Amino acid sequence: MSTRPSQTRISRLAWLLLGALALIWGTSFLSNRAALAEAGVLTVVGLRVLGGAILLWFWVLARHLPLPRDPRYILRFLIMGALNNAIPFSLIVWGQKHIDSGLAAILNASTAVFAVVIAALVFADEKLTFNKAAGVAIGFLGVILAIGPEALTGFSLASAGQLAVIGASIAYGFAGAYARRAIRGLSPEVAAAGMLTGGAVWIVPMMLYVDGVPGFDWSASVLASIGWLAFGCSALAYLVYYRILAMAGAGNLSLVTLLIPPVAIIAGWAVYAEQLAWNAWAGFAVLAAGLVLLNRAPRQSIAAGAKSGDGGADAR
Numbered sequence: 001m002s003t004r005p006s007q008t009r010i011s012r013l014a015w016l017l018l019g020a021l022a023l024i025w026g027t028s029f030l031s032n033r034a035a036l037a038e039a040g041v042l043t044v045v046g047l048r049v050l051g052g053a054i055l056l057w058f059w060v061l062a063r064h065l066p067l068p069r070d071p072r073y074i075l076r077f078l079i080m081g082a083l084n085n086a087i088p089f090s091l092i093v094w095g096q097k098h099i100d101s102g103l104a105a106i107l108n109a110s111t112a113v114f115a116v117v118i119a120a121l122v123f124a125d126e127k128l129t130f131n132k133a134a135g136v137a138i139g140f141l142g143v144i145l146a147i148g149p150e151a152l153t154g155f156s157l158a159s160a161g162q163l164a165v166i167g168a169s170i171a172y173g174f175a176g177a178y179a180r181r182a183i184r185g186l187s188p189e190v191a192a193a194g195m196l197t198g199g200a201v202w203i204v205p206m207m208l209y210v211d212g213v214p215g216f217d218w219s220a221s222v223l224a225s226i227g228w229l230a231f232g233c234s235a236l237a238y239l240v241y242y243r244i245l246a247m248a249g250a251g252n253l254s255l256v257t258l259l260i261p262p263v264a265i266i267a268g269w270a271v272y273a274e275q276l277a278w279n280a281w282a283g284f285a286v287l288a289a290g291l292v293l294l295n296r297a298p299r300q301s302i303a304a305g306a307k308s309g310d311g312g313a314d315a316r
Helices: 012-035 041-062 072-095 101-108 111-122 130-147 157-182 188-210 220-253 256-272 278-296
Strands: none
Touching: 012 072, 012 101, 012 220, 012 256, 041 072, 041 188, 041 220, 072 101, 072 157, 072 188, 101 130, 101 157, 101 256, 101 278, 111 130, 111 157, 111 278, 130 157, 130 278, 188 220, 256 278
């Protein structure tokens, strides 16, 4: 999957698409919480990745996009599906059983910080400059603030939920580094469809074993939430993501990371009356400052390979 150079100016259409993508991925956290009211964690994740994969394959076939002929892509899609979908989606959804949607979105915004650190460890051309190192340090400080001092005095399910979402961010970071070389040369839609299919291969058997076959006898709100996760937050989000990448470049695309948490916070407040503690707001402010500094640092972005976020190409 090829990356494109960052660009300094963003057209009105690109801004509209950025806002749309932030709205889509920001509401993924709200949809997770709504779906968890009646469906299990693995059911929510399994139906999301399977539904998203099916929809994207329909798109790929309808547009007659070229498919990879190298059988090695099967293993690569399985690895990407694990790192970019099955693992982070499961960790985020499980974490949201114990923490609010807005806090989950704030912690998930640390994806960009972990991606920079992992890239610096893996690629010779991604060394940590002063600006990068400062951005990473500020970003980690923001994460610590968002977690809050109570996590240092005693471990609870809320603490475990926070750590689960951070674990998802780390998985996204590894996914971005792996995708930079593993799925190079594929059309973005085919890469995304293959990735989601790989995720479904991992998660659907686990869903059937742990939760059983879904009965779909849920309320309308749960059905709508799972449908939105598959159609909007997975299939549609990938198409919008790569459209912005082509129009505005990877650097400008990374701005969506700053826009997702406010959407999730407002949605959680409006629907569930979620109230974030002061440290969550302070943590987001500090984390955002770190992300802005990272975005200004000259670098060879891996955003096209990674998907957050709710989610690199972190389909949150």
